[in-house]
């Protein structure tokens with residue numbers, strides 16, 4: 370059966386991607402459970418003994434998702450990490466294979482075989498990064514299958530965590546809010562406990578362990594209050610109504626000749642930082658690095674950025690020479706083209722690009738202007 374990315378049948382999603390990440394069942398599976406905070410370390414250690422555990426870590430002020438050897442390494446942050454989850458599945462630079470001339474032929478050593486086939490559990494992922502994985506899956510696991518991404522992405526259990534409060538730049542509520550549709554378990558801090566929503570059969574198996582207890586209606590009410598409070602704070606700053614898929618795309622499509630592009634083109638420095646921090650940007654360049662006579666070398670891919678001058682340079686011409694054209698392209702490649710192609714936005718409102726832009730360009734403000 371062929372996978373149709375526009376079809377929202379999650380069983381098909383699971384069958385064809387072979388990924389243990391899913392089922393929109395939070396509304397179908399009955400009441401959640403809870404876990405006492407003083408048992409969370411024991412649970413995470415239990416998880417670490419069964420899976421290769423990834424979780425937020427922080428060093429020298431830089432937080433990211435990293436592999437955990439001991440539960441004490443985990444940083445319990447109130448919000449998302451500075452660096453997204455993307456490099457775990459799609460590293461900034463990756464060697465595909467090595468080639469070497471031998472007896473008139475080239476011998477290949479495929480580095481795909483060296484990627485560990487590990488069963489991962491990622492604890493502490495936020496809604497923006499879980500949605501970003503869904504976007505990357507669309508690009509890398511549907512029409513064109515990326516075997517390197519796939520090998521890392523398969524067998525990944527997602528145990529998400531609601532934010533306690535947002536970072537200044539966040540605007541996930543424009544794209545559905547803090548809790549995404551697809552996860553295995555979802556934790557929300559409700560005081561002495563975490564309320565736990567169950568999103569898959571794998572998640573259900575985990576909550577059958579000794580660490581969890583049944584949640585009450587009052588616990589669930591606390592969870593809802595918590596989510597509402599944080600999301601209201603995000604909305605207060607964002608001032609963007611929920612972008613209804615297609616409606617927002619259609620609005621932006623009408624603005625191809627808007628003076629905003631000229632204005633942003635003058636500000637943008639074409640540094641590409643916004644692309645590199647984005648959890649959904651997936652463009653890359655491929656090059657062969659060889660020795661002087663070309664008898665051996667390696668094929669390497671590295672992240673690319675649509676803001677860079679060379680990005681659209683071909684042997685015939687550069688079809689996006691002007692900065693304003695590149696700024697517009699990025700916005701269209703977030704809010705228009707992916708909607709037309711896959712029915713998703715390629716932005717999850719994580720706000721990382723807003724934090725790093727040296728020119729002070731804020732995609733939340735750009736979006737607000739475009740759809741107002």
Ligand code: SF4
Nearest residue numbers: 647716717719720722
């Ligand atoms: S475009 Fe900006 S806000 Fe949207 S997902 Fe990428 S980094 Fe986050």
Ligand code: SF4
Nearest residue numbers: 637638640641643726
């Ligand atoms: S980070 Fe800012 S200045 Fe740099 S390319 Fe992106 S929009 Fe332009």
